[in-house]
Structure formats: C-alpha cells, structure tokens
Amino acid sequence: EVQLLESGGGLVQPGGSLRLSCAASEFTFSTYAMTWVRQAPGKGLEWVSAINSGGDTYYADSVKGRFTISRDNSKRTLYLQMNSLRAEDTAVYFCTKTPGIGLIEYSDYWGQGALVTVSS
C-alpha cells in the first residue's frame, strides 16, 4: 500500500521559513509526479505546487517566489521549502502522489497532512 508521511509542520512567525518533508514508500517514487495541496482551517482544498518525474516544477500564484518544491529520489522524499510565510499560509499541507509520469494529473494517494501555523 502506498504510504506518504509528511513532517516538518509547526508554528512559525510571519516572515519566517519552514521546510516540509514527505517520505514515500511502497511505490517507485522516482517515476511519479508529486504535488502539495493545502487546506486552511475550515476551508476548501487549494493546489500549491507540483513536480514531475523530470524535475519540472509548477506553483500557484499565491506562493510563487516564496515556496520551492523539490525531490530527492535517492531518499524517496518530497520537500516544500516555504519562505516569507504569511498568516494566510496557515493550513494543513498534504503531500500527494499522481498517477502521471511526465504529466501531472489528479492525486491518487494523499498523506495525512502536516499543520503549518503562521502566527506571532
């Protein structure tokens, strides 16, 4: 069974930085595109960022220039480096796997989520 385990969430002050990690197992991590999706408290889902198997990256306008997605295939781990954090970045961040290789499609597996709280 595919497993995705996020870590690195926590409380950070506005303007601060945080790095989320997502450890993947039970599938060939290097083959698949991966994404980050977030959900603010009591709100809906928002796509944040994506990276395909070739390393091409994509960002929502709301995080472009502040967040960086990356992957370490040798460690089977996806990352999200978040800089210049704002209160509106407060959310549960989900790591997701997509069934696509070059293409980034829908999410067929989701992690349990990591809570990021931006507050002074």
Add this chain to the structure above:
Amino acid sequence: DIQMTQSPSTLSASVGDRVTITCRASQTINKWLAWYQQKPGKAPKLLIYKASTLESGVPSRFSGSGSETEFTLTISSLQPDDFATYYCQQYDTYWTFGQGTKVEIK
C-alpha cells in the same frame, strides 16, 4: 486561470436518496476532472477521474459524467458512510479545486 464552481454548497439528504452534485468549469477542460471525498480530519480520497472512471475499490453507487464545462457526481443510493464533503478538481490546465459540497444528514 480556470475556475471551478460546485453546486450546491451544502446538500441535506437521507439514507437511500439519490444525490447529484454539479461542477462547472469557467472554460472547457475536456474530461480532465476528478472527484474526491473528504471526511473531517482526514485526507481526501479519490473517487473518480477522467470525469467518469471509477477509482479501484470505490463503490459502484458513485458515478461521474460530463465533459467540456459541465460535470456531475451522482450517488445512486446514499449510505451512512457517504456523509462527507465532496470536491471536484480540474487538471486540464494546472490544477484547480471546486469550493466543495457538504453532504449532511437531513
């Protein structure tokens, strides 16, 4: 950017009811649409992709239809486990979610 609009935002129904949720795209997305179910405190679960293809293991009471800009998710006979929030997502051009439809007990 492609906007996705779901209706209704909240739906009250009883066990056994036939339930339909609509998702409209601001421009054509062909059939590049997925549906997810989310329960409180849990991650979303994939139900349907490519507008009408049922994900493995998802009960057959769930079905999806539509193309271009108008899509529907139908639950043929609502079960107690189906009370949840449902989201559509387009993956034609980047990725956008609808705002969600909460299915609650009538």
